[in-house]
Amino acid sequence: MQTSIIQADARATSGKLVLSMASTPEELREVQRLRYKVFIESMGLSALQRADGLDSDEFDEHCDHLIVRDSDTLMVVGTYRLLSANRARKLxxxxxxxxxxxxxxxxxxxxxxxAGRACIHPDYRGGSVIMLLWSGLAEYMRRENAEFLVGCASISLADGGHNAVAVYQQLIAKNLAPIEYRVTPHLPFPFSKLEAAQKPQVPALLKGYMRSGAWICGEPAWDPDFESADLFLLMPLANLDSRYARHYGVSELQAA
Structure with a gap:
């Protein structure tokens, strides 16, 4: 594991919740078990099921992993994976x-x-966990002297993709990135061939990013493994709306 950015003697707390950075192989496995539960078991993705019950990939060892732990049960209940510019360059x-x-x-x-792989245990989706994770993210970016946050936000295709089309059409009307920040999907999601749902249901994390000043950088990619349409987001820190600079819209956020 990489050296922790949030030192053990400088942990952030909220009631019985404690924020820190994973610093041991055991803590990384706790993170991977939570991700497996949220991303694979709960979504019924049989093609991605594994005997070890871990959601892991080659990026884990190069990233820092924010974790929120319940201090009463010691269970990891939230996580966010962060890849700095320096480590991305080496990778x-x-x-x-x-x-x-x-x-x-x-x-x-x-x-x-x-930032990616944000997830929260189903029993802890009341706002406090994501508030701690985003406070940790802000501190991480400050220490890395980063000016931009990027990542993918997923929209489920469980309804055949109609909601994904509606969400994309709704959000690009006001949140499309300037042309110099546009990206191109390797495997485009065929949104132009599907009818949009009448009432878009924007995922909570995606909604929070939009309210905080993030841009959608182009058409969605299709992720057949996770059965989702993925949007690439870029958020200049300078875009953060003053209403969300303190809390990042966390009152409505759950998991991604």
Missing amino acids: GRLYSEGEFDLGRLNNIRNRIVE
């Missing part, structure tokens, strides 16, 4: 590049933090 790519061509972002790569 040779961002996670998002598996889905998108990010060539137009080359001039800002040294000022980027990529």
Whole structure:
């Protein structure tokens, strides 16, 4: 594991919840077990089921992992995976590049933090966990001198993709990135061939990003493994609306 950004003697707390950075292989496995429960078991993705019950990939060892732990039960109840610009450079790519061509972002790569794999245990989706995770993210970006947050936000295709079409059409009307920040999906989601749902249901985390000033950087990619349409987001920290600069819209956020 990499050196922790949030030191053990400087943990943030909220009631019985404690925020820290994973610093041991055991803590990383706790993170991976939670992700498996949220992303694979709860979604019934049989094709991704594994005997070890862990959601893991090659990026985990290169990333920092924010964790929120219940101090009463010691259970990890929330996590966020962060990849700094320095580690992305050593690795040779961002996670998002598996889905998108990010060539137009080359001039800002040294000022980027990529965030992903945000998830919260189903019993703890009341706002406090995501508030701690976002406070940790803000501190991480400050220490990395990062000016941009990037990552993918997923929309379930459980309804055949109609909601994904409606959400995309609704959000790009006001949140489409300037042309110089546009990206191209490797495997485009065929949104133009589907009818949009009448009432878009925007995922909570995506809604929070939009309210905080994030941009959608182009058409969605199709992720057949996780059965989702993925949007690439970029948020300049300068775009943070003053109403959300303190809390990042956390009162309505749950999991991604």
